[in-house]
Amino acid sequence: MEQAENIGFSHYSVMKSESIDALAIKEDGIYVDCTCGGGGHSLEIVKRLKSGRLICIDQDDAALRAAGQRLAGYEDRYITVKSNFSNVSEVLKSLDIEKIDGALIDLGVSSYQLDTAERGFSYMKDAPLDMRMDQSQAFSAYQVVNDYSEQELKRVLYDWGEEKFAPQIARAIVRKREVGPIETTLELSELIKSAMPPKAKVGGHHPAKKSFQAIRIEVNRELDIIEPTLRALIYALKPGGRLAVITFHSLEDRITKQTFASLAKGCTCPPSFPVCVCGNKPQVKLLEKGRAPSDRELEENPRSRSARLRTAEKL
Secondary structure, X not given: OOOEHHHOEXXXXXXXXXXXXXXXXXXXXXXXXXXXXXOHHHHHHHHXXXXXXXXXXXXXXXXXXXXXXXXXXXXXXXXXXEOOHHHHHHHHHHOOOOOEEEEEEEOOOOHHHHHOHHHOOOOOOOOEOOOOOOOOOOOOHHHHHHHOOHHHHHHHHHHHHOOOOHHHHHHHHHXXXXXXXXXXXXXXXXXXXXXXXXXXXXXXXXXXXXXXXXXXXXXXXXXXXXXXXXXXXXXXXXXXXXXXXXXXXXXXXXXXXHHHHHHHHOOXXXXXXXXXXXXXXXXXXXXXXXXXXXXXXXXXXXXXXXXXXXXXXXX
């Protein structure tokens, strides 16, 4: 299990060998690790480069510091950029890079973020309501929980968490706010549990898991940015270049799968049209189609269980 523990940043690089193999790295290529995290995937990329370069993007300062330490000795092969991966087109433009040979996106939350109580991602540890991946961002989980209307809360829990008890939970949150603001993760976690029927709290996942996921996604706009970013990266790829995406739940995977399928299809004319009039051509061919982690990885890191790898190659 590879971790960057020397500076307090612990993160398992999910499906590392599979994703690196999927990129088919060229030693003189230009690559982008859109979510470099602690640098585990990035290190494997720079090891394979000679005259090539890697752009490491992350919005978390702790992740960038960890990546810098892990990549020590390869300074001539990479550059780090603090940004959200949705800004990849602007990042490439600022570096005078027109086309790239490959890109990797790992959509998971790092073990460091989950396990560092003060970051506010965990429903098991008490901390201020935060959940910001970019801590320079003003908007946090506190605003979602305390400022959203009951209808807005229900939408977030339904759409991003697929939480079937969203109405009950949203109503409980609003009632609690009438007494005073909800300020900590355990306070919210206990409130969610209290709003759910007894049968929903027996076995399976923690009762607050889906709600915390939903709020985190809302805070960081995680799902909104996936499709436009995938399209921007495919546009930036050279012919033969590859984009590898690691997803961690059904919503992310569905967006990735549908976007790749759309780019691979080309023609958007109705089936009733005798000939194509739209002129759209396929932009990619699909390679990995939802590959799961190996049994060995699942033994080493149970958090990888829901991970799926999808890869597309630019035509």
